[in-house]
Amino acid sequence: MKEILEKLRVKGVTLTPQRIAIVEFLKKITAHPTVDDIHKAIRRKYPTMSMATVYSTLELLKELGEIQELSIRKRGKACFDSNPKLHHHFLCRKCGKITDVEVDCPIIKKGWVDECKVEEAQAYLYGVCSECLKKEKSKKDKS
């Protein structure tokens, strides 16, 4: 967290309380929020927070490699992941929840493929999550 702020400072970014709040928010949550989610959450504390600030801060963090942008939601909004490590994602088509997927993938583990350095690797998996499956099952059992 401090490290990220330091990196931003080195880049010459002015660390306004709003910017710091965005970094704090992203580092705290494990979900995958959209720009709207982030904007709404920060606006509770900083009502003057603009969408432009959210976008520009996210761009900076992306450049630093601290977060990644996911386009797992087809035709939907991009969402952001504060876990910069290479990993995959699962989207539940029932409840819309996105979860991290740890797959034992040799390319991701090595970070290299045929002498090329892998910087981004994301598989988007779609289906029904365990919670929704449970719900479906209990519905069926009742009827």
Ligand SMILES: [Zn+2]
């Ligand atoms: Zn679900």
Ligand SMILES: [Zn+2]
């Ligand atoms: Zn993730």
